[in-house]
Amino acid sequence: VVVASGKSHVQGAGRPPQAHAMAQRQESGCLPCTNCFVTVPQDKYYAVENFGKYSHMLKPGLSFAGFDCCGCCIQYRSITSRVDQLMVEVHTKTKDNVFVTAKVAVQQSVMPENTVDAIYKLSDVHAQIDSYVSDVVRSAVPHMSLDETFEKKDDISIQVQQKLTVEMSNYGFQIHKALVTEMVPNHEVVASMNEINKQKRLRDAAIMAAEADKIRTVKAAEAMADAAQLQGEGIARQRRAIIDGLRDSITHGTQEVLSSDKISELLLITQYFETLRDIAANSKASVVFLPHSAGAVSDVASQIRNGIMQAGAGAPGQQRM
Secondary structure, X not given: OOOOOOOOEXXXXXXXXXXXXXXXXXXXXXXXXXXXXXXXXXXXXXXXXXXXXXEEEEOOEEEEOOOOOOOOOEEEEEXXXXXXXXXXXXXXXXXXXXXXXXXXXXXXXXXXXXXXXXXXXXXXXXXXXXXXXXXXXXXXXHHOOHHHHHHOHHHHHHHHHXXXXXXXXXXXXXXXXXXXXXXXXXXXXXXXXXXXHHHHHHHHHHHHHHHHHHHHHHHHHHHHHHHHHHHHHHHHHXXXXXXXXXXXXXXXXXXXXXXXXXXXXXXXXXXXXXXXXXXXXXXXXXXXXXXXXXXXXXXXXXXXXXXXXXXXXXXXXXXXX
């Protein structure tokens, strides 16, 4: 049987066939200079050959194979009955032109009823399995993208196992499992993918940091607005209490009722004296020239009142225009 393994790599390649666990081996009897008696291990199958021709199989234990002289008449061939695992590495490329290495673990053993085929049909079991695995992987992976090769490893494993089960049964081997254990892209592709994920996470982190700053700014503005509102309400209540106190002190015991103009003047007088107080309390205040007499407040009140009245009188004329 001629076996071509292609460009895939089999663990143990480069060694002679006898180095493989599944390779058939020449055995000798347990007595020197003769192969009449042989001890068959429990984990091996022994085939007896008479003058190079297959005769029969031996069971485990001590067996008498026939008369022999110096190993010329009787020879033995053996093969293991244990389950052997073969690691196959297949180099191929995906649909998006990314070169990957698929690592496939194949677990096989000899079929007890077909031990003769397993011993005499194949010269290198591992190379034959490698050829079938390479054929299936190189047929399936080029139709998938890189992401799909990771997502559909089970599908590739099923295809490999089905192919090997059918083909290797003709040679006396049964396939227990064929597992795609790993998909290894080119190291440059791995580095680029890691860089893409890194930049994506950095972008997400920057977005989250910006959102946090936005929330802090909005909350600070809301707090300042609430504080200003409460401060204004407090100042308004303070003015109202001052005006009520001044009005009560002026009209106490009399029937006089203060008009809105008088109340406005009282409010301006209060603000006038508060302004003087704030200027005096501020150590960094500059020189400010203000009318220092209380009578000047009435002039200021008259100016404000006249300005409001003029604005109200000019509004209808503007509407007509």
